[in-house]
Amino acid sequence: MKRLELLGLEHIGEIRTGDLLGYLIVDACSRQGIELGDNDVLVIAQKIVSKAEGRIIDLKDIQPSERAKELARELDKEAALVEVILGESRSVIRTGGRALIVETQHGFICANAGVDQSNVGLKQVSLLPKDPDRSARALREEIHKRTGKSPAVIISDSFGRAWRLGTVDVAIGIAGMKAIKDERGKNDRYGYQLKAAVAAVADEIAAAAELVMGKREEVPVVLVRGFETEKREDGSAQELLRPQAEDLFR
Amino acid sequence: MKRLELLGLEHIGEIRTGDLLGYLIVDACSRQGIELGDNDVLVIAQKIVSKAEGRIIDLKDIQPSERAKELARELDKEAALVEVILGESRSVIRTGGRALIVETQHGFICANAGVDQSNVGLKQVSLLPKDPDRSARALREEIHKRTGKSPAVIISDSFGRAWRLGTVDVAIGIAGMKAIKDERGKNDRYGYQLKAAVAAVADEIAAAAELVMGKREEVPVVLVRGFETEKREDGSAQELLRPQAEDLFR
Numbered sequence: 448m449k450r451l452e453l454l455g456l457e458h459i460g461e462i463r464t465g466d467l468l469g470y471l472i473v474d475a476c477s478r479q480g481i482e483l484g485d486n487d488v489l490v491i492a493q494k495i496v497s498k499a500e501g502r503i504i505d506l507k508d509i510q511p512s513e514r515a516k517e518l519a520r521e522l523d524k525e526a527a528l529v530e531v532i533l534g535e536s537r538s539v540i541r542t543g544g545r546a547l548i549v550e551t552q553h554g555f556i557c558a559n560a561g562v563d564q565s566n567v568g569l570k571q572v573s574l575l576p577k578d579p580d581r582s583a584r585a586l587r588e589e590i591h592k593r594t595g596k597s598p599a600v601i602i603s604d605s606f607g608r609a610w611r612l613g614t615v616d617v618a619i620g621i622a623g624m625k626a627i628k629d630e631r632g633k634n635d636r637y638g639y640q641l642k643a644a645v646a647a648v649a650d651e652i653a654a655a656a657e658l659v660m661g662k663r664e665e666v667p668v669v670l671v672r673g674f675e676t677e678k679r680e681d682g683s684a685q686e687l688l689r690p691q692a693e694d695l696f697r
Numbered sequence: 698m699k700r701l702e703l704l705g706l707e708h709i710g711e712i713r714t715g716d717l718l719g720y721l722i723v724d725a726c727s728r729q730g731i732e733l734g735d736n737d738v739l740v741i742a743q744k745i746v747s748k749a750e751g752r753i754i755d756l757k758d759i760q761p762s763e764r765a766k767e768l769a770r771e772l773d774k775e776a777a778l779v780e781v782i783l784g785e786s787r788s789v790i791r792t793g794g795r796a797l798i799v800e801t802q803h804g805f806i807c808a809n810a811g812v813d814q815s816n817v818g819l820k821q822v823s824l825l826p827k828d829p830d831r832s833a834r835a836l837r838e839e840i841h842k843r844t845g846k847s848p849a850v851i852i853s854d855s856f857g858r859a860w861r862l863g864t865v866d867v868a869i870g871i872a873g874m875k876a877i878k879d880e881r882g883k884n885d886r887y888g889y890q891l892k893a894a895v896a897a898v899a900d901e902i903a904a905a906a907e908l909v910m911g912k913r914e915e916v917p918v919v920l921v922r923g924f925e926t927e928k929r930e931d932g933s934a935q936e937l938l939r940p941q942a943e944d945l946f947r
Contacts, residue, residue: 448704448705448707448729449704449705449707449909449916450702450703450704450705450909451702451703451905451908451909452700452701452702452703453700453701453702453703453905453923454698454699454700455698455699455700457698457699479698541945541946542945543943543945544943546945548945555860556859556860558893563893564889564892565885565889565891565892565893565894566885566886566887566889567887567889568887569887569888569889605893605896608858608859608897608939609806609858609859609939609944609945609946610805610806610938610939610944610946610947611867611897611900611937611938611939612877612895612897612936612937612938612939613876613877613878613895613896613897613898613900613937614893614895614896614897615865615896615897615900615901615904616896616901617861626863627862627863628863628911630911630912630913633912633913635815635816635912635913635914636816636913636914637816637817637818637819638819639814639815639816639817639819641815641912641913642814642815643808643813643815643855643864644815644912645862645863645864646855646863646864646865646866646907646911646912647858647861647862647863647864647865648863648908650861650863650865650904651865651866651904651905651907651908652908654865654900654901654904654905655701655703655901655904655905655908657896657901658701658898658901658902658905658924659699659700659701661880661896662880662883662885662891662894662896663880663883663885663886663891664885664886666699673703674908686862687861687862687863688860688861688862689858689859689860689861689862693793693794694859694860695791695793695796695798695859696791696859696860696946697860
């Protein structure tokens, strides 16, 4: 029987700048009696990666520019917050209501450049990791160092969608697996050659993990067991980004 | 430990118009030794629901309109296929390259109105169920009749995304659960009141199930166990649609 299992890792504790998060995850696995395997996928919430990397900013240290102040008035947001968001962005894609949709420095199109006020200190915000693929690779190496195993690693964050309400978690950083599963060219049971069968499996794994994580950071890491990833040392969340030339909606 | 389990149901057999799919799913569970529970979620691939409902069309029976012929030339698609897609659509949202993005009669924004050539006979296409929420409710009732249990039901399909490559599965029909999980107003561990914590859990469950289903219809139903749904008799996939007035991208 095809079977997938997701296990939530708890009690990882408050993460501080410089913490070796990979080691802490291995410890949490041990405490819960989980032995990591090479075929597992570890989904790690962006927030704790950002904390370990010191990507936390005090809004009171920020001097908002005139542009940030103007946009803040328009969107009924705090000017310092808008300043931080603009600093994380390549370009503003849309504004409307209170929404500020940007392209981040990494190329993600999302609200507020992933800058987030939840689960950090009051008047603080967390930024996305500077290079989430590199973060994922580093975590995978730490985990390998301590266990001899090399599970795939996905760093996840909650993104909105253009036409659907609510967020779903997606992969913003990936190590050790291919982000998509391409079944194009295979035949279905009727002999029809599949044409559109490219699944964003790394995003689906991130979405699945969110069901276990929730939004309050009590379960910041989820182990996914039973999905046959396509192993890939150069796996990257960049695989998931639609090139601008093919973008019909920007 | 928070734990989620997904089990693939196999050997459901070729589905034909009029088949009582709910009963067939119960039979498949029995054969695999699975006892359904009220807290389970059954994710059912749209394709087999469409087959049971006779939503299969032979392209050779279709007379394409002039508009369909013109669009077909522009997009390098078959005119009869484009005619079927237009018939399923309220409006065309974008065209470009070979892509035809529409708003379906249900209000979904997706490629080709969900009309699909895979896993049906050659020269046939499947349409989405006419009212996927109603389909989900009917399946739930069939399952209840045979088992006395009322798991939630999600009908899923693979949708593309505006800015990310690859499809992820989403919920197009829902019965017995709330589509979103709204944690706004709750406090995080730091006393910050969560503002953006609305997860599209029905979509995340559909995405998770796709990891077990794949694209070749060998596993057209997935049982999800361990997620605490918010039970809701009037649950609907319509909850997931962003109102046009808030749409920044149409």
